[in-house]
Amino acid sequence: MLRKIAVVLMEDIALFEFGVLAEVFGLDRTDDGVPPFDFKVCSTTPGVPMQTSSHSQVIAPYGLDELEDADLVAVPATNWRQAYDERVLDALRKAAARGAILLSVCSGAFVLGAAGLLDGRPCTTHWRYVDRFRREFPTAKMDPDVLFVDDGNVITSAGTAAGIDACLHLVRRELGSAVATRIARRMVVPPQRDGGQRQYVEVPVPECSAESLQPVLNWMVDNLTIEHTVPALARRAQMSERTFARRFVAETGTTPLKWVTTQRVLRARTLLEQTRMGIEQIATESGFGTAALLRHHFRRVVGVPPQDYRRTFQTAG
Template structure:
């Protein structure tokens, strides 16, 4: 069970990526039915300010590296890449891994895990901008340059900032269930889940557009998954041309409307499989797949197991 989270900060830590970890794990969500983790900010010298990557901004860890010793999760935010990392920090992270803690890195935090020798012969990722340097420094790591995050069980590595959110929410969902992850995502006003296998960035230029965000459309879609949707009907709702809507959708979500809808429908199916006794046919209708056969096809493609096997493993008692 995920109860205690320790985040490691060293000099030139990136405040935003540090904030991502704080937002998911460091805020008491119990008033919404969410979790309250024991959250520790750890450094080599507790009580001493640690300079961040932004001049004039510092973080002060309340805990020393002993705060990692019994943490369920040790998180490493992005930090300026360097030739050598503090030996005490590397040793503390290695010790956490050896005793079975889960490790999570955001963006360039993967370099610290690599320096600790924890990514040798392991699948992993980091920000696309650093892939070449990462592969050169850690040739034994099996780095994937495209994906948002990689879940290797005891080690989760993620790409850039937004992918860090995805990885953190994925871990919450994996350990505590979809309802808890959805509570946190709703408060953060982000999609509850993006598939880790999505590409890190859009290869075509992001179009210039002064229209408002598509977030209202995305929220409406999440509430109306059972209905049939096309690019044409969604574009009309957004008061855009079909071409502009499709381009804006890819720019904001990193995927197409069809793929995004399929992923959200699978996510909703997972929730219904976990929390209800509805039959597969009824779940298929509730999620917008229409038939059990279509549900099984999309569910297995995304999750890797059948709906029946997923329910047997994850259904609430």
């Protein structure tokens, strides 16, 4: 269970990556049915301003002793350096040894690597740092193509927004799909993205003054039981089909068909967790139409059949 979250800050901290952790875990969303988190921002020098990578300052109110009973210890991105504070590395090792979950965002993986916590383990980081990471930590099993890697009690994410994906995945894993979806909707982000970060390596996401597709995405989620075609979605977005398809991949990392299929699986997960509906009815309510299609896509995305998932995660009375 995720109750206490400790975020470790160091000099040259990246504000966006820190902000991702604060947005997911640091805000009170109990009015939306999200359980409260005890969110602690920690450093080796509590109360002392630290420089950020964007030439501003932040202050961590708490010391590293808060890591001693944290359920999750998170390390946001910071500028790469030859050596990290041994006090931080030792606190991370102790947290891992007692079974805490460790999560890094972007270049925060270098800190976990320096602590020896990624030796022999699958992990990822921002695609720009992959070669350097491999030189520094040759025994780590670096995967440069994914948005995040879940290796049990250690989760690493790729650059920037992939930290959101990793955090929501962890919430979903520990607290269920409904809680993750509520947080995602408040953040106005997809509750789960498909695809990896390879799409950004050679052709970065283009800058565009057009409005976000989020209203269309929200409408698709609210209307999962109807057929969604690119021509119809492009008309709703008031774009040409070609522009819509390009923008959709840029914002979601995948195609409209794959994206809506993933959202249907997420809806099915929620219904499996929270209702006693039969598989045929869940297939209809989630937009798959037939139990056979639901089973096919659910197993492909989640890794287990719907019935097995329900036995493990059902919370309905």
